[in-house]
Amino acid sequence: MPALEPINGVRAVAQPDALDAAAWEGADVVVLRVAPDEVFAIGATSVSLADPDAIVEPEASFSAVTLDLAGVAAVSAHVDWSLDAPIGGLVQGKIAGVPAKLLRGDDTILVVQTAYADELERRLGWR
Amino acid sequence: MTDGRVVVDGRPLEFIDGDSIAKAIVRAGEVPGRGGALCLAGDCGNCLATVDGVAYVRTCQVAARPGTVVARDPVGAKPPLPVVDGTDLTRTPLGWAIPIRRADIDVAVVGGSSAGRVAADQARAEGRSVVILEAAEGSEVVGIYPGPAIVAREPGGMLHLRAAEIVVATGAAEIQPVCPGNDLAGILTAGAAERLHAAGINLGRAVAIGTPPADIDCEVLEGRLVRFEGDDAGRVRAVVTTAPDGTEMTTRCDTAIVGLGLAPRDVLARMLPGEPVRPVGAAAEAQPLPAAPTDGVVCRCMGTTVADLAMAWDDGFTELELLKRASWAGLGPCQGGACLPHVRAFIAARTGTPPDPFTARPAARQITLAEAAADTTIDAFRRTPLHAEHLALGARMDRFGGWWRPWHYGDVVGEYWAVREGVSIGDVSTLGKLVVSGPDAVEALERMYPCNVADIKVGRSRYALLLNERGHVMDDGMILRMAENRFVLSFTSGGAANAEMWFRDWIDTWGLRVHVMDRTMSLAAINVTGPLAKELIARLGLPDAPRFLGHVEAPIASVPCHVMRLSFTGEAAFELHHPIDRSVELWRALMDAGSDLGIRPHGLQALFGLRLEKGHVIVGMDTELDTTPRRLGMDWAVRMEKPAFIGRAALERTAKLEDDRRWFGFAMDGDAPVEGAPIRALPDDADPGDRGGDIIGNVTGSWRSPLLGKALVLGWQRRRPFADRVEIDGRAAVATPTPFYDPEGLRARA
Numbered sequence: 001m002p003a004l005e006p007i008n009g010v011r012a013v014a015q016p017d018a019l020d021a022a023a024w025e026g027a028d029v030v031v032l033r034v035a036p037d038e039v040f041a042i043g044a045t046s047v048s049l050a051d052p053d054a055i056v057e058p059e060a061s062f063s064a065v066t067l068d069l070a071g072v073a074a075v076s077a078h079v080d081w082s083l084d085a086p087i088g089g090l091v092q093g094k095i096a097g098v099p100a101k102l103l104r105g106d107d108t109i110l111v112v113q114t115a116y117a118d119e120l121e122r123r124l125g126w127r
Numbered sequence: 128m129t130d131g132r133v134v135v136d137g138r139p140l141e142f143i144d145g146d147s148i149a150k151a152i153v154r155a156g157e158v159p160g161r162g163g164a165l166c167l168a169g170d171c172g173n174c175l176a177t178v179d180g181v182a183y184v185r186t187c188q189v190a191a192r193p194g195t196v197v198a199r200d201p202v203g204a205k206p207p208l209p210v211v212d213g214t215d216l217t218r219t220p221l222g223w224a225i226p227i228r229r230a231d232i233d234v235a236v237v238g239g240s241s242a243g244r245v246a247a248d249q250a251r252a253e254g255r256s257v258v259i260l261e262a263a264e265g266s267e268v269v270g271i272y273p274g275p276a277i278v279a280r281e282p283g284g285m286l287h288l289r290a291a292e293i294v295v296a297t298g299a300a301e302i303q304p305v306c307p308g309n310d311l312a313g314i315l316t317a318g319a320a321e322r323l324h325a326a327g328i329n330l331g332r333a334v335a336i337g338t339p340p341a342d343i344d345c346e347v348l349e350g351r352l353v354r355f356e357g358d359d360a361g362r363v364r365a366v367v368t369t370a371p372d373g374t375e376m377t378t379r380c381d382t383a384i385v386g387l388g389l390a391p392r393d394v395l396a397r398m399l400p401g402e403p404v405r406p407v408g409a410a411a412e413a414q415p416l417p418a419a420p421t422d423g424v425v426c427r428c429m430g431t432t433v434a435d436l437a438m439a440w441d442d443g444f445t446e447l448e449l450l451k452r453a454s455w456a457g458l459g460p461c462q463g464g465a466c467l468p469h470v471r472a473f474i475a476a477r478t479g480t481p482p483d484p485f486t487a488r489p490a491a492r493q494i495t496l497a498e499a500a501a502d503t504t505i506d507a508f509r510r511t512p513l514h515a516e517h518l519a520l521g522a523r524m525d526r527f528g529g530w531w532r533p534w535h536y537g538d539v540v541g542e543y544w545a546v547r548e549g550v551s552i553g554d555v556s557t558l559g560k561l562v563v564s565g566p567d568a569v570e571a572l573e574r575m576y577p578c579n580v581a582d583i584k585v586g587r588s589r590y591a592l593l594l595n596e597r598g599h600v601m602d603d604g605m606i607l608r609m610a611e612n613r614f615v616l617s618f619t620s621g622g623a624a625n626a627e628m629w630f631r632d633w634i635d636t637w638g639l640r641v642h643v644m645d646r647t648m649s650l651a652a653i654n655v656t657g658p659l660a661k662e663l664i665a666r667l668g669l670p671d672a673p674r675f676l677g678h679v680e681a682p683i684a685s686v687p688c689h690v691m692r693l694s695f696t697g698e699a700a701f702e703l704h705h706p707i708d709r710s711v712e713l714w715r716a717l718m719d720a721g722s723d724l725g726i727r728p729h730g731l732q733a734l735f736g737l738r739l740e741k742g743h744v745i746v747g748m749d750t751e752l753d754t755t756p757r758r759l760g761m762d763w764a765v766r767m768e769k770p771a772f773i774g775r776a777a778l779e780r781t782a783k784l785e786d787d788r789r790w791f792g793f794a795m796d797g798d799a800p801v802e803g804a805p806i807r808a809l810p811d812d813a814d815p816g817d818r819g820g821d822i823i824g825n826v827t828g829s830w831r832s833p834l835l836g837k838a839l840v841l842g843w844q845r846r847r848p849f850a851d852r853v854e855i856d857g858r859a860a861v862a863t864p865t866p867f868y869d870p871e872g873l874r875a876r877a
Contacts, residue, residue, distance in 0.1 A: 097504025
């Protein structure tokens, strides 16, 4: 069964232009643009932003799992919103009633707040 | 040739391969439902029965299989409710989970008629994706919902299908007879007769009224149908017709076949006016209405007779939708599939114009609650990073404010005393936490809050109410200044998400240069409280703890913390906000370092008692939707001298009005009354034992104080003059100023 694991990164709220041009430090950084003015960068350790009032905080409150095609299909059965985002796109909504995010790609990453991780795994039948 | 047996009302009946349950029952010479004309096409409700424990199943649409158990409804009654063993329903297993398949499609064609195939081919030729949902092939459409979206029952579960366009190609249904005796068994539509005849079922002596069935040897009756006559067993034995000259003629029969015409089978197409749902083929073809009914049952599902229609009509319900609601015709399992043409004919005979068909409602096919609720989820409750720690400590967890929280650890009073006399820790990770930053941060917060913000110094904090435009209390929490243009705001556990939206909306509306980040789930928080809390904090690395309402960022047990000196319990308290991935480490360090101080964790139950002794409000628990600061006795938290803040105009206006609601503290002997209990008026001169009078309020919080030795109550009075003595739970209670405990607040500041 897939298992959600805690992930670390950096979260930033800033002017959209500043986020567009942000330089992220870290290994294999995956940038999730969760809102026009907000980014969660998985794997990032710091960021350079052209916004003196930006809020930048280390973030350890998310868990994630990489899904293969079968896993995506299984999760999709519990998604009540459209999954027609382009590859590489981020889609957000509820999966089995739990707020979550999917980053679509060759490998799809399922991201959820750790506070919900146990509940989501139970609802997906992963535990 | 027998291929198996189904069990009907406890008796095995033989069927042959290809029989539906209804057909197998008819083959045995019996009736699948409780009389009425059978269509065997799924249009009427006359073959409904309970099949394998599922009620309201159209037995003509379900294949007979060996061992299928069928229970026909009691005569004149609905199917009985399922009996659950035992009384504790929470221990009853769900039974089965119904899987859901979700899909998106360009065009969904419901029904496999030729018109549907044509529509499907045409859509495919246009390059659109198409699916055909055909009940006979296992996809039984239950309803069409906004989207448009189709919900269908499939052999493997439920299908939720979003479609850009829905084509309803479900053909036409045969019109049922309405006249006295139409509830007898042995009446068939022409189509049903053809199906039974093709299945080799002997119909006995058959007579036909209207268009006769093909290839069946039967007597075709002339004239107008007057009534059916039956025997004591409720089976049709004769058909009475009237010749043009008015002469009645009675014709004996074993089976009466009616060919009264067709009506569009368009119930699905009528569920969603205005959406891209279109009927095609026979489902879209207007058909002549039958003759207006004059006697008999119109809607067998609901038992509506022609007399019922006439009575409702005479009462003024002279439009189709009104007549439907007043008479209940069309509200049953077939959703008007059988009765609608007759009801329209009834109206047309009185107005001269046939009304448009009424809007249909899902479900067009009965589904079980499990099928309806398939994959429906209740709200998810969050777990703090300390969830496992609480369980290991024996906590009883409960849901509160959107989170799983420790209600107690087995000894509420012991937890209480640890706070009052020693040191205790509590998990307050659930508190809402926003970071606000930007050059307009002060301006934004001055407008958001009714208290002053600009004069909060860096490193200091202030309690604040959050009001809406009507001056009603939405939430409360702390404002903590981190830097000139940066603040941390805290909120109640259940109010954080709403607060974030509230702030973002207003800041966007005002066009202020402010960033907002919700850190509610990023940071955990542990409340260290009690007279020995300062000692414990010092042991773990903070000898110079901030003074009351101060805050500082400092490591505690090497865990980076934002230490806030607050108090909800009435004792010295430090909230340690920290990254959630360090929470267990910090919790254990506190428990270890405080072991010789008698440290123990406290749960919500003790916390609520502690706060109640202080008279602290819990927004959402003590407050109502229209609670104002004045009603709470918290005008001190509002600075009306400020030129503008959300809710100010409403407060200014209502301040001139008398207000008959106030939140009070009460003290009384004995145990604490239940929360929610009524508060009754009690005259000042009432004798002990006198009962109270009118209900003038209710209890919002109660607690038997171990320290004060009496029951303490918080609650509302909603009638002036506010009473000094009231009755709660049959006992006298005395209005008492709050805080009940340490009114000067010396212990919190110690």
